[in-house]
Amino acid sequence: MEREPVFNAFVMNAPTHNAxxxxxxxxxxxxxxxxPDMWVDLARRLEDAHFDAMFFADVVGTWDGYRGxxxxxxxxxxxxxxxxxxxxxxxxxxxxxxxxxxxxxxxxQEPPFNFARRVSTLDHLSxxxxxxxxxxxxxxxxxxxxxxxxxxxxxxxxxxxxxYAEVVYKLWEHSWDDGALVRDREAGIFADPAKVHxxxxxxxxxxxxxxxxxxxxxxxxxxxxxxxxxxxxxxxAARHAEGVFIHTxxxxxxxxxxxxxxxxxxxxxxxxxxxxxxxxxSFVVAPNxxxxxxxxxxxxxxxxxxxxxxxxxxxxxIDFSTIDLDRPIGDFQSTRHQGIIRSLIEAQxxxxxxxxxxxxxxxxxxxxxxxxxxxxxxxxDWVKAGVDGFNVGFLTLPGSYVDFIELVAPRLKKKGLMxxxxxxxxxxxxxxxxRGPRISSAHPARRGDWTDFSKIG
Amino acid sequence: MEREPVFNAFVMNAPTHNAxxxxxxxxxxxxxxxxPDMWVDLARRLEDAHFDAMFFADVVGTWDGYRGxxxxxxxxxxxxxxxxxxxxxxxxxxxxxxxxxxxxxxxxQEPPFNFARRVSTLDHLSxxxxxxxxxxxxxxxxxxxxxxxxxxxxxxxxxxxxxYAEVVYKLWEHSWDDGALVRDREAGIFADPAKVHxxxxxxxxxxxxxxxxxxxxxxxxxxxxxxxxxxxxxxxAARHAEGVFIHTxxxxxxxxxxxxxxxxxxxxxxxxxxxxxxxxxSFVVAPNxxxxxxxxxxxxxxxxxxxxxxxxxxxxxIDFSTIDLDRPIGDFQSTRHQGIIRSLIEAQxxxxxxxxxxxxxxxxxxxxxxxxxxxxxxxxDWVKAGVDGFNVGFLTLPGSYVDFIELVAPRLKKKGLMxxxxxxxxxxxxxxxxRGPRISSAHPARRGDWTDFSKIG
Numbered sequence: 001m002e003r004e005p006v007f008n009a010f011v012m013n014a015p016t017h018n019a020x021x022x023x024x025x026x027x028x029x030x031x032x033x034x035x036p037d038m039w040v041d042l043a044r045r046l047e048d049a050h051f052d053a054m055f056f057a058d059v060v061g062t063w064d065g066y067r068g069x070x071x072x073x074x075x076x077x078x079x080x081x082x083x084x085x086x087x088x089x090x091x092x093x094x095x096x097x098x099x100x101x102x103x104x105x106x107x108x109q110e111p112p113f114n115f116a117r118r119v120s121t122l123d124h125l126s127x128x129x130x131x132x133x134x135x136x137x138x139x140x141x142x143x144x145x146x147x148x149x150x151x152x153x154x155x156x157x158x159x160x161x162x163x164y165a166e167v168v169y170k171l172w173e174h175s176w177d178d179g180a181l182v183r184d185r186e187a188g189i190f191a192d193p194a195k196v197h198x199x200x201x202x203x204x205x206x207x208x209x210x211x212x213x214x215x216x217x218x219x220x221x222x223x224x225x226x227x228x229x230x231x232x233x234x235x236x237a238a239r240h241a242e243g244v245f246i247h248t249x250x251x252x253x254x255x256x257x258x259x260x261x262x263x264x265x266x267x268x269x270x271x272x273x274x275x276x277x278x279x280x281x282s283f284v285v286a287p288n289x290x291x292x293x294x295x296x297x298x299x300x301x302x303x304x305x306x307x308x309x310x311x312x313x314x315x316x317x318i319d320f321s322t323i324d325l326d327r328p329i330g331d332f333q334s335t336r337h338q339g340i341i342r343s344l345i346e347a348q349x350x351x352x353x354x355x356x357x358x359x360x361x362x363x364x365x366x367x368x369x370x371x372x373x374x375x376x377x378x379x380x381d382w383v384k385a386g387v388d389g390f391n392v393g394f395l396t397l398p399g400s401y402v403d404f405i406e407l408v409a410p411r412l413k414k415k416g417l418m419x420x421x422x423x424x425x426x427x428x429x430x431x432x433x434x435r436g437p438r439i440s441s442a443h444p445a446r447r448g449d450w451t452d453f454s455k456i457g
Numbered sequence: 458m459e460r461e462p463v464f465n466a467f468v469m470n471a472p473t474h475n476a477x478x479x480x481x482x483x484x485x486x487x488x489x490x491x492x493p494d495m496w497v498d499l500a501r502r503l504e505d506a507h508f509d510a511m512f513f514a515d516v517v518g519t520w521d522g523y524r525g526x527x528x529x530x531x532x533x534x535x536x537x538x539x540x541x542x543x544x545x546x547x548x549x550x551x552x553x554x555x556x557x558x559x560x561x562x563x564x565x566q567e568p569p570f571n572f573a574r575r576v577s578t579l580d581h582l583s584x585x586x587x588x589x590x591x592x593x594x595x596x597x598x599x600x601x602x603x604x605x606x607x608x609x610x611x612x613x614x615x616x617x618x619x620x621y622a623e624v625v626y627k628l629w630e631h632s633w634d635d636g637a638l639v640r641d642r643e644a645g646i647f648a649d650p651a652k653v654h655x656x657x658x659x660x661x662x663x664x665x666x667x668x669x670x671x672x673x674x675x676x677x678x679x680x681x682x683x684x685x686x687x688x689x690x691x692x693x694a695a696r697h698a699e700g701v702f703i704h705t706x707x708x709x710x711x712x713x714x715x716x717x718x719x720x721x722x723x724x725x726x727x728x729x730x731x732x733x734x735x736x737x738x739s740f741v742v743a744p745n746x747x748x749x750x751x752x753x754x755x756x757x758x759x760x761x762x763x764x765x766x767x768x769x770x771x772x773x774x775i776d777f778s779t780i781d782l783d784r785p786i787g788d789f790q791s792t793r794h795q796g797i798i799r800s801l802i803e804a805q806x807x808x809x810x811x812x813x814x815x816x817x818x819x820x821x822x823x824x825x826x827x828x829x830x831x832x833x834x835x836x837x838d839w840v841k842a843g844v845d846g847f848n849v850g851f852l853t854l855p856g857s858y859v860d861f862i863e864l865v866a867p868r869l870k871k872k873g874l875m876x877x878x879x880x881x882x883x884x885x886x887x888x889x890x891x892r893g894p895r896i897s898s899a900h901p902a903r904r905g906d907w908t909d910f911s912k913i914g
Contacts, residue, residue, distance in 0.1 A: 060574070061670075072650070077648070087578050109571045110571050113517070117540070121544050125545065127492075191538070193528035213537065
């Protein structure tokens with residue numbers, strides 16, 4: 001990494017992201033999420049503190065399966081309601097100059113032609129500060145909102161994602177040649193048609209003629225984000241991602257994942273340093289450890305374990321309301337539960353633990369609680385392990401970020417662990433200094449080695 | 458009409474809309490369309506002048522067929538490049554308080570579930586100032602950008618539009634009951650799941666489970682716009698539109714269309730006054746007629762007839778480069794041209810006219826040139842004929858609107874022909890005063906008479 005660690009605010013256009021129930025906490029402005037004001041205020045604070053980007057998680061369905069349906073998720077605001085981040089971002093980009101904006105968009109939610117146009121328009125409007133988190137979607141209800149009977153098998157989803165990426169890369173990188181935009185008033189030529197090309201994509205899911213409808217945007221391809229943890233996911237991240245989100249329990253575990261995915265990227269013909277790795281962390285911080293722990297107690301009193309179980313039921317495909325979460329897992333040895341339940345039990349050496357212990361039903365799984373010094377020391381450990389930056393989650397909006405900005409950021413900056421000023425240029429140039437606004441020429445989007453994509457999975 | 462005539466600025470997120478070539482005119486800021494600044498400036502001026510809304514036309518393909526392809530459209534900026542209006546609008550809504558924002562979105566470009574979420578998010582972010590212009594798409598290249606071999610037959614397109622509308626109405630009007638949004642911090646209930654419903658739509662094109670992912674937005678269904686001129690189009694407008702765009706050559710012709718569509722709406726169970734009719738007009742205005750005519754000469758010197766022919770070739774499905782536009786149409790009597798060419802010829806009693814005359818190859822077809830008094834008198838004639846307002850097109854940005862605002866708007870206001878202040882509330886409440894933010898209970902979206910939709914066409 002040629003620069004200080006990256007810090008993104010990891011948010012969602014919803015009342016909560018992973019800290020279920022904390023929309024209820026005093027001073028939390030989470031429920032104002034539908035209006036611009038809270039977000040504008042947050043974006044300005046983040047930019048003043050030199051955060052790199054706001055990163056919007058997203059889902060296009062409800063988490064269903066707990067107590068037989070999605071009713072608990074609706075009642076408890078489990079990533080619900082969830083509004084479109086792509087139309088909030090323009091406002092936040094307009095009120096800032098340097099902060100980046102990445103958002104999640106699933107391959108099931110929109111045809112690639114329309115999506116590519118929207119992203120290019122956003123990249124123009126933000127002067128090149130847009131990132132895309134490529135996801136396949138794992139929610140059954142989301143699948144059924146888009147005409148699918150259910151979530152497709154894992155390998156099929158990644159093949160689909162590979163073709164989706166192929167289409168948008170063709171539009172972003174291979175439809176307009178350099179110099180195509182002429183805008184010659186005297187000659188009456190806006191664009192040189194010899195340098196604007198149809199893409200004539202014809203694949204197993206998509207047929208797209210082109211040309212791309214927007215002028216070449218500052219970045220062309222937006223900064224590409226991905227969070228793959230499965231075998232297919234890691235392979236996909238290695239081929240496609242410039243920013244890989246990881247959610248590992250310890251710095252040592254992070255080092256293993258980073259080194260694995262980086263090796264895969266090199267094997268796929270990419271440069272090792274064309275990828276950065278961002279660990280997901282949240283913080284409860286106060287001037288000293290005791291105060292931080294008291295603050296954590298006060299905040300987590302608002303935590304809603306039912307919301308967490310609703311999300312986990314959908315994630316694991318198990319209705320956790322049918323399981324006694326407080327019995328030792330040893331008691332389940334001879335039950336009828338199979339599959340994932342069996343795997344969860346077998347993975348534990350201590351059979352006196354309960355499901356509630358194992359599932360880690362808590363506000364945010366990676367939350368660090370302590371004084372600024374304790375937080376800074378923890379961050380340092382992750383950085384030493386080879387992590388390039390962090391997706392900073394929240395318990396309350398904007399409180400979690402206000403605390404981080406006031407108490408942690410100044411110390412990080414003093415130690416060179418956070419940038420104290422913005423670099424010039426697009427989001428990509430800020431993240432990968434000195435390499436220009438376009439995606440690396442070693443990335444498949446530029447190389448155009450589409451045939452390789454079919455090898456995914 | 459219970460209020461002054463409506464005035465919308467009829468624009469496009471592109472270098473030009475219908476005045477081809479005028480992006481080249483001195484002082485035109487059209488080519489800055491990719492950035493927010495020109496638009497923000499324009500939106501603020503329009504709001505200061507009490508315009509009702511900015512209405513964004515859109516296409517999701519290039520106009521092809523002239524000289525064998527789309528190359529001339531690309532070269533001459535014929536609605537190309539064309540950027541996504543839905544991500545520009547949030548910025549413009551953020552810098553204004555009363556101006557409305559309508560945009561075109563085609564049924565081919567995005568699944569209804571995703572579109573409905575985006576529109577609801579926009580309606581929230583704008584505090585209820587969003588309108589949607591429903592279009593089916595008539596461009597072959599656009600169809601082929603979305604996997605279709607070509608534009609579907611007319612009747613099929615309108616059946617498709619009817620099902621698309623059905624899905625989004627179910628999401629906007631029938632997924633969240635009144636009172637579903639509880640946000641009770643003490644009880645820990647964000648939304649009452651008994652009042653949030655799946656829609657379980659299962660039609661010939663779409664299967665959509667729901668629920669709708671956004672909180673109920675101020676308007677629910679956005680203000681619905683439509684521009685139908687064909688038999689199917691008029692029928693669709695009569696069932697669905699609250700604002701009908703018309704492009705008639707004279708006030709008398711407008712009166713016929715208005716009365717026809719209004720009668721159809723009443724026959725479909727709607728209230729006659731739940732629809733307004735907006736005539737498409739453009740203006741070249743100066744302090745006196747002579748100056749206006751001189752200004753028109755200077756502006757239209759930049760007109761690019763080749764651009765106009767490129768658009769018309771796609772619109773008519775004829776490559777006009779293969780036709781001698783300056784020969785009298787009588788000469789074509791015995792040619793091999795059939796179909797539309799034959800119809801165009803037969804519709805003319807004067808066979809000495811040329812195709813160039815008939816096609817009206819000019820900057821904007823409905824352009825009025827003259828002093829403010831002349832313009833005001835013309836507007837008055839349209840209003841007397843029963844037109845409820847106007848979509849004001851442009852020759853240059855922002856010049857055409859600056860002139861209108863400075864010279865015409867004050868006179869219109871003095872005569873009560875344009876509002877001098879904004880009414881409170883959402884876009885719908887401003888357009889239809891005193892009836893509340895929701896779409897009329899007599900509209901199919903509220904009535905839920907989906908079965909009728911299949912009768913379209």
